[in-house]
Amino acid sequence: MESRQLTALIVDDDVLIQMIHQKMLNSVGVKNQVVENGKEAIDIHRSGQSFDLILMDKDMPVMDGIEATKILRSMGIRSMIAAVSSRSVEEHMEEFMEAGVDIYLEKPLSITKLNSIIHKINKH
């Protein structure tokens, strides 16, 4: 019943977070790539790549996570987008949800949270 390997895109400008989230994804068997901002996330999708999961930070240079989420959704991208933010203020959560994220998580991610997201993805 083994499905194909899941893929994820980490969208974050913080190198520390990139390292940690990459390691976490590797440890649960999810193939992953990193981009540094929202625009690079759009570009990578425009080049034809797609991912099962997108971990989207909010505050990034060039293009932030909310903007990138809106554009990805308007491009027809239906991947699970998890907003991963260090901002826990409600106002940003609402903005993010309205932009089209599926789930809002606070940094740092934990293996438990990651596993529950992967479980959700596998169910579809």
Place this chain on the structure above:
Amino acid sequence: MKIVKGQLNFIVLLHVSEIWIHKHMYVAGKTGRSVQILFPLSSLKLTTWQRQLRDHQASMIREGFLDDQFIQLQKLQDESTPDFVIEVITMFFDDSENLLNNMKRALEQSPVDFRQLDAHVHQYKGSSASVGAARVKNVCASFRNFCDTQNLEGCVRCLQQLQHEYSLLKNNLQHLFRLQQQIQAAGGSIPTIE
């Protein structure tokens, strides 16, 4: 007299002395039943270091320097990435020095740009949270409140506190890593804390 080469266990040794055999130092001792036991001095040291490491890490957690996130990072480390935690923490040290410097410069401006200052503190809060640096993270939270209310005095105090906490954390972590490296060099395994 029986000579037995053994592992270091919890035995009471009498008449302990050092013996050199084939360039390796052994500790010799007699048990209550006059059995002479030899074990490498390195394993004595190793056990001591392992105990010191466990104790040191436990106290860092107890005193709030580190929280569960640090343990999560240790759990992520494996044979294919044996230096993962040290690499992450080294990066955190670089980040810290950079951000603390930025905060200091921001507070030297006239007038102070509290939004810019807040952006640096916010970033530091994020990176400290991601490595489990709990005390640093908590000071960042207070710092952000002072930025919000544009309380210059409060901000200056928080920066001092932050520099102090960072310095303590760095010293403690460097001690932790030194112990780990000693243990690894002696061929031992790093004990983990749950």
